[in-house]
Amino acid sequence: MIVYLYTMRTRDEEKKEALFKATIKLVNEIGFVSSSVSKIAKEAGVSPATLYVYYENKEDLLVSTYKEIKMMMSRAILDDFDDNLPIRDILRNVWFSMFDWISNNLEYYQFMEQFANSPYSTLVDHQALEQYFVKVINVLERGKREKIIKDVDWHLLGAFMYHPISGLANPNHRKGFELKEDDIETAFTMAWDAIKL
Amino acid sequence: MIVYLYTMRTRDEEKKEALFKATIKLVNEIGFVSSSVSKIAKEAGVSPATLYVYYENKEDLLVSTYKEIKMMMSRAILDDFDDNLPIRDILRNVWFSMFDWISNNLEYYQFMEQFANSPYSTLVDHQALEQYFVKVINVLERGKREKIIKDVDWHLLGAFMYHPISGLANPNHRKGFELKEDDIETAFTMAWDAIKL
Numbered sequence: 001m002i003v004y005l006y007t008m009r010t011r012d013e014e015k016k017e018a019l020f021k022a023t024i025k026l027v028n029e030i031g032f033v034s035s036s037v038s039k040i041a042k043e044a045g046v047s048p049a050t051l052y053v054y055y056e057n058k059e060d061l062l063v064s065t066y067k068e069i070k071m072m073m074s075r076a077i078l079d080d081f082d083d084n085l086p087i088r089d090i091l092r093n094v095w096f097s098m099f100d101w102i103s104n105n106l107e108y109y110q111f112m113e114q115f116a117n118s119p120y121s122t123l124v125d126h127q128a129l130e131q132y133f134v135k136v137i138n139v140l141e142r143g144k145r146e147k148i149i150k151d152v153d154w155h156l157l158g159a160f161m162y163h164p165i166s167g168l169a170n171p172n173h174r175k176g177f178e179l180k181e182d183d184i185e186t187a188f189t190m191a192w193d194a195i196k197l
Numbered sequence: 198m199i200v201y202l203y204t205m206r207t208r209d210e211e212k213k214e215a216l217f218k219a220t221i222k223l224v225n226e227i228g229f230v231s232s233s234v235s236k237i238a239k240e241a242g243v244s245p246a247t248l249y250v251y252y253e254n255k256e257d258l259l260v261s262t263y264k265e266i267k268m269m270m271s272r273a274i275l276d277d278f279d280d281n282l283p284i285r286d287i288l289r290n291v292w293f294s295m296f297d298w299i300s301n302n303l304e305y306y307q308f309m310e311q312f313a314n315s316p317y318s319t320l321v322d323h324q325a326l327e328q329y330f331v332k333v334i335n336v337l338e339r340g341k342r343e344k345i346i347k348d349v350d351w352h353l354l355g356a357f358m359y360h361p362i363s364g365l366a367n368p369n370h371r372k373g374f375e376l377k378e379d380d381i382e383t384a385f386t387m388a389w390d391a392i393k394l
Contacts, residue, residue, distance in 0.1 A: 126372035126373050160357070166360065187356065
């Protein structure tokens with residue numbers, strides 16, 4: 001019985017993962033409008049009826065996929081997160097983890113970017129999503145209190161911690177420039193100079 | 198006769214502009230794959246035959262549209278470019294011009310982002326496009342020689358001058374955060390801290 005339940009759960013997970021990957025692949029290839037539920041189900045190798053077991057409709061599927069990607073990114077970032085380190089070291093770990101994650105998951109990143117610019121983005125509770133990153137936000141707030149980090153809104157701090165990475169990690173954004181390992185460290189120094197007091 | 202030529206040129210320009218706007222609108226709405234030449238021509242209110250007077254094919258239309266947007270952005274940035282100012286002031290003007298341009302041309306910006314992530318991007322001579330921004334690159338290189346700016350590849354400097362702006366200027370990237378006029382100045386100070394020696 002345990003084995004049976006386990007098998008059920010595994011198949012369930014497999015189908016959800018296939019739908020997750022098919023959604024990202026199709027949206028990146030043909031866009032949000034053309035990516036119908038039936039095309040996504042076909043790409044995932046499941047029936048539309050099966051898709052509706054997991055997701056209410058296309059909106060639900062797209063929003064859930066976006067949230068799942070955000071959660072994956074936050075897990076990757078927080079993987080070696082250590083609150084006991086000096087603030088600069090904590091943020092350096094975040095920087096490298098985020099760089100790795102975006103470099104290795106460009107198709108997820110591309111979906112996120114497209115989603116953020118799409119009308120579906122209004123269906124997302126963005127404040128709830130911020131909770132995934134609350135540990136990083138809290139470190140920034142602590143840095144502000146300790147007069148280590150500039151006393152500005154964390155969105156501004158985030159713009160210098162996140163957007164240069166997304167630009168540099170994506171080869172499509174740095175055509176003709178070969179990024180070396182050292183450059184990622186240099187870029188972190190620059191990000192730190194931007195946010196430090 | 199002069200009047201006649203003038204009228205001809207104006208109609209020509211009008212058609213090209215209609216095609217430019219239709220391309221951006223359709224690609225943003227339905228993606229690159231679904232945006233056929235016939236749909237774009239229809240959206241622009243011209244016949245497909247007319248479209249082929251100006252563009253060889255879909256690739257040519259998309260690449261030309263991308264180049265045109267890049268050129269518009271560079272013109273906007275270089276509008277009040279004054280080589281005689283101190284380097285910080287030159288870059289501050291560039292920062293504010295770029296911020297204004299992206300804020301006021303989000304649909305162009307969205308097309309650029311999508312294009313950079315699409316297979317069409319390989320059809321572009323990116324080094325040639327860099328020429329549009331050569332004045333800015335030269336200022337950065339001068340700053341490096343004068344020991345004002347960090348001695349790192351200009352792509353890294355650019356990542357801190359450009360990507361935070363694109364994140365902050367696009368309301369879709371800063372959900373729930375109201376950007377004030379002062380914040381743009383603060384953000385420039387942060388960008389300057391990132392790149393200055």
